Amino acid sequence: MTSTTRSDCARRDDEDPLAGFRREFLLPEGVVYLDGNSLGALPAAAPARIARTVEQEWGERLIASWNDAGWWDKPRTLGAMLAPLVGAGPHEVVVGDGTSANLFKALVAALRLNPERRVVLGETGNFPTDLYITGGVAEIMGAVERRVDADRRAALAGALAAGDVAVLLLSHVDYRTGALRDMAEITRLAHANGALVVWDLCHSVGALPVELAGCGVDFAVGCTYKYLNAGPGAPAFVFAAERHHGAARQPLTGWHGHARPFDFSAEYAPADGASSFLSGSQPVVAAAALEASLDLWQRVDLHQLREKSLALTELFIESTGSAGLELVTPREGGRRGSQVALRHPQGYAIVQALIARGVVGDFRAPDVLRFGFAPLYLRYTDVFDAASALVEVVRGEEWRDPRFTAAKAVT
Amino acid sequence: MTSTTRSDCARRDDEDPLAGFRREFLLPEGVVYLDGNSLGALPAAAPARIARTVEQEWGERLIASWNDAGWWDKPRTLGAMLAPLVGAGPHEVVVGDGTSANLFKALVAALRLNPERRVVLGETGNFPTDLYITGGVAEIMGAVERRVDADRRAALAGALAAGDVAVLLLSHVDYRTGALRDMAEITRLAHANGALVVWDLCHSVGALPVELAGCGVDFAVGCTYKYLNAGPGAPAFVFAAERHHGAARQPLTGWHGHARPFDFSAEYAPADGASSFLSGSQPVVAAAALEASLDLWQRVDLHQLREKSLALTELFIESTGSAGLELVTPREGGRRGSQVALRHPQGYAIVQALIARGVVGDFRAPDVLRFGFAPLYLRYTDVFDAASALVEVVRGEEWRDPRFTAAKAVT
Known part of the structure; x- marks a missing residue:
């Protein structure tokens, strides 16, 4: 279990130099979107x-x-x-x-x-x-x-x-x-x-x-x-x-x-x-x-982006450790992208249970749960909440619900 | 010179079984668009x-x-x-x-x-x-x-x-x-x-x-x-x-x-x-x-489409005959698509002069004027007006205006 609290995360959000970019995306209510490595969110300027x-x-x-x-x-x-x-x-x-x-x-x-x-x-x-x-x-x-x-x-x-x-x-x-x-x-x-x-x-x-x-x-x-x-x-x-x-x-x-x-x-x-x-x-x-x-x-500082990306993935890895899933992604920050992959034989059902809670990641056969961290629109508190949800889904075996084990993913 | 009058064309528009489709396109005001063979017009349902x-x-x-x-x-x-x-x-x-x-x-x-x-x-x-x-x-x-x-x-x-x-x-x-x-x-x-x-x-x-x-x-x-x-x-x-x-x-x-x-x-x-x-x-x-x-x-009868297409191209060929441009397109309806191409050494300038009058065709090097006829949104009266404009531009040598001879087309 990590020692980082949700208040710590809120403070980091306040201090985040990239925080303003979140307003430049249209994100659905009540969703923590950790699938921007598959399909990125909609820029607010795009529809017009x-x-x-x-x-x-x-x-x-x-x-x-x-x-x-x-x-x-x-x-x-x-x-x-x-x-x-x-x-x-x-x-x-x-x-x-x-x-x-x-x-x-x-x-x-x-x-x-x-x-x-x-x-x-x-x-x-x-x-x-x-x-x-x-x-x-x-x-x-x-x-x-x-x-x-x-x-x-x-x-x-x-x-x-x-x-x-x-x-x-x-x-x-x-x-x-x-x-x-x-x-x-x-x-x-x-x-x-x-x-x-x-x-x-x-x-x-x-x-x-x-x-x-x-x-x-x-x-x-x-x-x-x-x-x-x-x-x-x-x-x-x-x-x-x-x-x-x-x-x-x-x-x-x-x-x-x-x-x-x-x-x-x-x-x-x-x-x-x-x-x-x-x-x-x-x-x-x-x-x-x-x-x-x-x-x-054009306005994004790529070094700030990388710094935040590493901080978000680090936070997620630390905060999900107690769920006991195997970490597939390299533990060393310098060797990972902006994504965390975890392995579980029931990965598909776990991803479905998380989606039902509004935490959207994805699944890659045969057993990999993928979570992408787009630093422009994700907050530290989002990542904290997502990690907490994952721990609860796994430890509480929420994924056993037939709703989550039944369907077959396409993407 | 054709014997078809604008009233004849208006009557054909009234009787046209495809006439209703024109309302399903958003077309600019005051333009006869004869370039749908390059870029088709915007369907009214598309923006939504x-x-x-x-x-x-x-x-x-x-x-x-x-x-x-x-x-x-x-x-x-x-x-x-x-x-x-x-x-x-x-x-x-x-x-x-x-x-x-x-x-x-x-x-x-x-x-x-x-x-x-x-x-x-x-x-x-x-x-x-x-x-x-x-x-x-x-x-x-x-x-x-x-x-x-x-x-x-x-x-x-x-x-x-x-x-x-x-x-x-x-x-x-x-x-x-x-x-x-x-x-x-x-x-x-x-x-x-x-x-x-x-x-x-x-x-x-x-x-x-x-x-x-x-x-x-x-x-x-x-x-x-x-x-x-x-x-x-x-x-x-x-x-x-x-x-x-x-x-x-x-x-x-x-x-x-x-x-x-x-x-x-x-x-x-x-x-x-x-x-x-x-x-x-x-x-x-x-x-x-x-x-x-x-x-x-899905609602278009392709045989009605072809019939109208041939009637429109026929009308344009007949009505522009007096301009004296060489007809490149086969004269026989069964051997032509939905397009009429004419040849003139000053083709580029003529096309520009027509565009200035709101008749949009295009030019293909070295000397071809192309006019495409999209039967779903063109009326017989449009074709009549476009043909009249072409005859006037050529016979009145409107294309000699430096505005029309100067610029270089891209498409």
């Missing part, structure tokens, strides 16, 4: 921004808005707004397509930059789409897929030392365990062994500072609907390091990635910078929500 | 539908909406709503990604189904993204790209007769000329020569009845933001004929295309039906606009 895009830009100005409202350039302007959140230059990031498609592009581009080698090294426990897309890329490129436990450094080093790895694909933060990988060190290790790296930032962007350029990363992808709060299925992004611009060639060569799209030329010529990673038209209405969110993110 | 998705489903119900609001299944439910518009079965169409990505998937799947052959036959004048994506596919698959003029039947027959064509990619309606291709006959010709076919429906879906199953088509793709009015950059769709289900394998194997995605299995297993053509999460907010539009489309 979306309505403007729909009713004025689309409804009244119609086709003219491709120019006048900047629709055509949204993948670049939003990419430039997102770039500082991942430590990239404004021309190194474009927003568009989904994470899966962008992974496909980045992996193919990396394989083409390293043509003497045929192995794509992935990680055993990566999110399924990363595994599946890697398989799709390996098949179409005639490459070989290999997997390693990314959290066993010796195994990773050994796999890279084989000398045949063209590209290493890792998640910066593991979607299930919440483990944070050392991007700088692993990227260095990969490069020292002649491999390029693609990082999946889905669970780190908006959760902690990411330094893609500082770590010398080659390519990265990520989604915007988790910690970046851009809404369900919002467009993803792709990062291509400046040193690869011009040389990096992705295969989904649609007209938005053309150097001079309005020439309607019969031959493809890739655009400059990360723009060559664009394919076709992007969902402009979805981009409006992302823009509202990125406006807000 | 989008607001519900954003404020209630996302804002209040958050992650639960992936189940409760049917977000997870939207690519399939919207695909099933769209299917009758293209003469397909409900399991043959899914909505998601963009046209470019779907073209990539369909072409790769077709090449894999015809592994003895390596040629992708495209058309010289196809929309750039079709050309560029074909190039991207050819490179990654080690295939050979060849192009032919799709409107020269002998050339097309000759190219197919070479006996090495794995897949033929054509646009059902040419984006520039508005020429409608005979899907049944060309598909038969391709099959007789051992080739599969991929049809691009961007300029035919929602403009005329499309009979994919009836024509025995293998694959098709299309966008939803033109005649289907789903908003800028709205998700595209892909059709895979039932006989190819199971065997057709596309390379963007993301987790939404998995047979049992929530098993979080380490190995990919394709879903049944067209669902295997899905990749990652789709923009749910954009899908809300599509749903509002498809609701409306």
Whole structure:
């Protein structure tokens, strides 16, 4: 049991330099939302921004808005707004397509930059789409897929030392365990062994500072609907390091990635910078929500964000210790993202019982309870209350209620 | 000069069985919008539908909406709503990604189904993204790209007769000329020569009845933001004929295309039906606009639509004859889509002068003026007025005004 009291938490909320951001989100009453690592909350500015895009830009100005409202350039302007959140230059990031498609592009581009080698090294426990897309890329490129436990450094080093790895694909933060990988060190290790790296930032962007350029990363992808709060299925992004611009060639060569799209030329010529990673038209209405969110993110101090994130996860770990669940997430703060994962054979039912109490986390098969901590809209008191609820649900065996054991989750 | 008067047109509007649909769109005042073949008008039901998705489903119900609001299944439910518009079965169409990505998937799947052959036959004048994506596919698959003029039947027959064509990619309606291709006959010709076919429906879906199953088509793709009015950059769709289900394998194997995605299995297993053509999460907010539009489309009689479309384009061709512009679109109704293209060396300036008068068409380099006719919201009187404006702009040389000759179009 932790010695932190609810009053301690209330005091920390009062002193929290990020506390004001909570008012910039529309959150349901009576809910502690610990699932922002799956779908982020709605920015308060988003509905009006979306309505403007729909009713004025689309409804009244119609086709003219491709120019006048900047629709055509949204993948670049939003990419430039997102770039500082991942430590990239404004021309190194474009927003568009989904994470899966962008992974496909980045992996193919990396394989083409390293043509003497045929192995794509992935990680055993990566999110399924990363595994599946890697398989799709390996098949179409005639490459070989290999997997390693990314959290066993010796195994990773050994796999890279084989000398045949063209590209290493890792998640910066593991979607299930919440483990944070050392991007700088692993990227260095990969490069020292002649491999390029693609990082999946889905669970780190908006959760902690990411330094893609500082770590010398080659390519990265990520989604915007988790910690970046851009809404369900919002467009993803792709990062291509400046040193690869011009040389990096992705295969989904649609007209938005053309150097001079309005020439309607019969031959493809890739655009400059990360723009060559664009394919076709992007969902402009979805981009409006992302823009509202990125406006807000321009004001976030990422080091304050990380500090609060660590404090929240630490508080949750400490305060749930007495429930006796196995901690899956690394205990050491420096090795975890903004998420706490716990293991219990009845994890699904426990998550349902918590939801019934207004504490929303999620479940990942076979036995993992996931709790995400979005520092912009969570309070210390929220985390205290959520932890108390979890302890009560487990110790009181509330989860045994058939309401909670019966249904089958989808997400 | 036509003998049709404005009163004749007003009478036809009164008798138009589709006239009521105009009230279901929000159109700007004082504008005759002839660019619905580029970006369709806003359905009146869309803003509220989008607001519900954003404020209630996302804002209040958050992650639960992936189940409760049917977000997870939207690519399939919207695909099933769209299917009758293209003469397909409900399991043959899914909505998601963009046209470019779907073209990539369909072409790769077709090449894999015809592994003895390596040629992708495209058309010289196809929309750039079709050309560029074909190039991207050819490179990654080690295939050979060849192009032919799709409107020269002998050339097309000759190219197919070479006996090495794995897949033929054509646009059902040419984006520039508005020429409608005979899907049944060309598909038969391709099959007789051992080739599969991929049809691009961007300029035919929602403009005329499309009979994919009836024509025995293998694959098709299309966008939803033109005649289907789903908003800028709205998700595209892909059709895979039932006989190819199971065997057709596309390379963007993301987790939404998995047979049992929530098993979080380490190995990919394709879903049944067209669902295997899905990749990652789709923009749910954009899908809300599509749903509002498809609701409306369920009530449209596609034969009435075609009849009105032909009457509108015929009226425009007749009524603009005295302007002396070269008609690019086939004069014979059965060979044109819902668009009229005219050629003039000062096409760009003429289009600008028309826009200044509230008649919105568009320009395609180097010299084509395009006018699209969306039968659901255009009246005969609108077309009469637009044609009169074009005749006056050309005969009075209004386009010479430096306001119209100066600027550079983007779309």
